Amino acid sequence: MWLLAVLTVAAGLVGAGLAGVTITVFLHRGLTHGAISMRRPLYELGRWMTWLTIYMRHWQWRRVHRKHHLYTDVWIDEVRHDPHSPIVISEREGIDGFRRVAWHMAAIFHAEATCPDIVDDTYDTDADRPLDGWDRAIFDRPVVGAVVAGLLYAVTLAVVAPIATGEARSLWFEALCLVAGVASLGIHIAVVLRFGGAINSDCHRGAQVTDGAGYATNVGLLSFLIFGEGEHLTHHLHPQLARLSRHWDLGWRVIQVLRTIRLAEVRVERESVMAR
Ligand SMILES: [Zn+2]
Numbered sequence: 001m002w003l004l005a006v007l008t009v010a011a012g013l014v015g016a017g018l019a020g021v022t023i024t025v026f027l028h029r030g031l032t033h034g035a036i037s038m039r040r041p042l043y044e045l046g047r048w049m050t051w052l053t054i055y056m057r058h059w060q061w062r063r064v065h066r067k068h069h070l071y072t073d074v075w076i077d078e079v080r081h082d083p084h085s086p087i088v089i090s091e092r093e094g095i096d097g098f099r100r101v102a103w104h105m106a107a108i109f110h111a112e113a114t115c116p117d118i119v120d121d122t123y124d125t126d127a128d129r130p131l132d133g134w135d136r137a138i139f140d141r142p143v144v145g146a147v148v149a150g151l152l153y154a155v156t157l158a159v160v161a162p163i164a165t166g167e168a169r170s171l172w173f174e175a176l177c178l179v180a181g182v183a184s185l186g187i188h189i190a191v192v193l194r195f196g197g198a199i200n201s202d203c204h205r206g207a208q209v210t211d212g213a214g215y216a217t218n219v220g221l222l223s224f225l226i227f228g229e230g231e232h233l234t235h236h237l238h239p240q241l242a243r244l245s246r247h248w249d250l251g252w253r254v255i256q257v258l259r260t261i262r263l264a265e266v267r268v269e270r271e272s273v274m275a276r
Pocket residue numbers: 068072204216232236
């Protein structure tokens with residue numbers, strides 16, 4: 001039984017890792033900033049992975065993040081504002097905005113997604129691929145993606161667990177694998193939300209405002225844990241760079257592989273913009 005518990009946790013962590021790569025490479029560096037240009041197969045893989053591992057609409061993620069870059073740590077009015085600035089939340093609501101962003105990113109994101117400038121195409125550009133029938137039929141249903149992911153976890157555990165544990169297959173064991181699959185999905189979602197919250201809170205704890213970057217700061221330890229994304233001040237200043245960090249940037253390693261197999265092109269080399 002304990003081996004099934006280990007497999008359940010391991011599966012959830014692998015799924016969270018795939019989600020992290022999908023966020024940093026596809027949603028963030030590719031879709032939002034165009035730091036890599038993606039060939040059609042990579043775009044297709046990315047939106048399927050977003051549906052299966054992130055449970056957000058890829059166009060909403062792109063719009064909310066572009067808005068964050070436009071109004072970093074600034075509030076002008078109900079529409080024109082940083083969607084998830086811990087500083088703005090602290091000032092406006094009189095609560096610990098860092099705690100709020102760290103632990104409640106899903107609620108913040110869903111509230112922001114109803115803003116008129118996120119619902120419409122305010123932050124879209126001509127370079128964005130237009131939404132198509134797949135987006136309307138499949139990718140507009142993130143909850144279905146989560147259910148499918150839960151079933152995939154359950155089936156994977158049902159196949160792997162009897163081999164790993166030596167347990168004989170039975171209806172009871174299959175039912176247990178279904179429960180374990182739901183648990184894997186829960187671990188996956190919790191880890192993704194926690195690290196997403198960490199980027200948007202801890203990486204905006206800078207001591208002073210940097211022009212165009214708000215209170216963004218670089219957090220080396222987070223870069224190690226979340227594929228280079230902790231290099232947040234550098235990213236705000238140079239969002240066109242596909243390589244966020246010279247150290248610990250697993251997202252960049254993935255991009256190097258994608259570039260080698262000609263699924264992606266890097267628009268601007270980091271070395272041409274900055275020495276380090
Ligand atoms: Zn930021």
